[in-house]
Amino acid sequence: MDAGTLHLVAERLAKARRVVAITGAGVSAESGIRTFRDTMDGLWKEFDPQRLATPEAFERDPATVTRWYDHRRLGCLAADPNPGHLALARLEARLADAGLGFVLATQNVDRLHQRAGSRRVLELHGSIMEWRCTATGRKLVPDPSPMTRFPPPSPFAEGALLRPDVVWFGELLPMEVFAAAERASRACDVFLSVGTSSVVFPAAGLIRTAAAHGAYTVEINREETAASVWVDAALRGPSGEVLPRLLAAMGPG
Numbered sequence: 001m002d003a004g005t006l007h008l009v010a011e012r013l014a015k016a017r018r019v020v021a022i023t024g025a026g027v028s029a030e031s032g033i034r035t036f037r038d039t040m041d042g043l044w045k046e047f048d049p050q051r052l053a054t055p056e057a058f059e060r061d062p063a064t065v066t067r068w069y070d071h072r073r074l075g076c077l078a079a080d081p082n083p084g085h086l087a088l089a090r091l092e093a094r095l096a097d098a099g100l101g102f103v104l105a106t107q108n109v110d111r112l113h114q115r116a117g118s119r120r121v122l123e124l125h126g127s128i129m130e131w132r133c134t135a136t137g138r139k140l141v142p143d144p145s146p147m148t149r150f151p152p153p154s155p156f157a158e159g160a161l162l163r164p165d166v167v168w169f170g171e172l173l174p175m176e177v178f179a180a181a182e183r184a185s186r187a188c189d190v191f192l193s194v195g196t197s198s199v200v201f202p203a204a205g206l207i208r209t210a211a212a213h214g215a216y217t218v219e220i221n222r223e224e225t226a227a228s229v230w231v232d233a234a235l236r237g238p239s240g241e242v243l244p245r246l247l248a249a250m251g252p253g
C-alpha cells in the first residue's frame with residue numbers, strides 16, 4: 001500500500017465533518033466469512049451462491065435454500081469481528097465524540113459491524129440473523145442452534161414458511177434504509193468504499209452519488225474494482241490491515 005496515499009486519505013478524514021462508509025463481503029473475509037466470489041466449502045462446493053440467493057431458487061427449492069442460509073447463519077454466529085470492523089467502529093466513535101457525522105451502510109448480512117461496536121449501521125441487504133414469515137412478514141430471531149426442519153415452517157401462519165430477512169438478487173432494498181444511505185451519501189465530505197466489488201446495484205450507486213455531490217471518494221480493497229478507475233484514492237490491501245493503519249495515520253482524535 002502506498003504510504004503517501006494513506007496519509008493523504010488520513011488527512012482528508014481528519015478534516016471531514018461527515019463521513020460515509022459502505023462495506024461489502026470483503027470486510028468480513030478476514031473473519032472467515034466467504035464472499036460470493038469465493039468457492040464454497042464442503043457440501044456446498046458445487047453450488048453457485050449467485051443462483052441460490054434469488055427468490056426463484058427459494059420458490060423452486062426452499063429446502064436447499066434455507067439449509068444453505070442456516071449454514072451461513074451459523075458460520076456468521078461463530079465468526080468474530082476482525083480489525084477492519086473494529087477500526088470502523090473506532091472511527092465512528094471518534095467522529096461522534098467530536099460532534100461529527102458518520103454513517104455505515106453495509107451490504108453484509110452478518111451483523112459483525114454491530115458486534116464490533118458500530119452503532120449507526122444501515123443494513124442495505126437485511127440480516128441473516130432475522131427470518132420472516134412468507135405470509136405475514138412477521139420477523140423472529142432463530143435460536144443460535146442449527147434449525148431442524150427445512151424449509152422451516154412459520155409459527156405465524158398455517159402452511160407458510162420462514163425465509164431469511166435478506167435482500168435476494170432481483171429484490172428491492174428496504175426503501176427507508178436505502179433512502180437514508182442516499183441522503184448521507186449526498187451530504188458527506190469523504191466516502192469510503194470497503195471490500196465491495198461495486199457491481200451490485202443500487203448499493204454500488206452510492207459512491208457515484210457521493211462523488212457527484214463533491215465527496216472525496218476512497219476505495220479500500222484487495223483488488224481493483226469497477227470503481228477503481230475513477231475514485232480519488234485507492235488503498236490496496238486487506239481491510240483488516242488498511243483500516244487500522246488509516247486510523248493510526250489520523251493521529252490522536
Ligand SMILES: NC(=O)c1ccc[n+]([C@@H]2O[C@H](COP(=O)([O-])OP(=O)(O)OC[C@H]3O[C@@H](n4cnc5c(N)ncnc54)[C@H](O)[C@@H]3O)[C@@H](O)[C@H]2O)c1
Pocket residue numbers: 023024025026027028029030033034035036037038107108109110111125194195196197198199200220221222223225237238239240
Ligand atoms: N459477510 C456477509 O454478510 C456476506 C458474505 C457474502 C455475500 N454477502 C452478500 O452478497 C452480496 C454480493 O457479495 P460479494 O461477495 O460479491 O461481495 P462484493 O461484491 O462486496 O465483493 C467482495 C469484494 O471484497 C474484496 N475483498 C475480498 N477480501 C478482502 C479483504 N480482506 N479486504 C478488502 N477487500 C477484500 C474483493 O476483492 C471484492 O471486490 C453482498 O452485497 C451481500 O449482500 C454478504
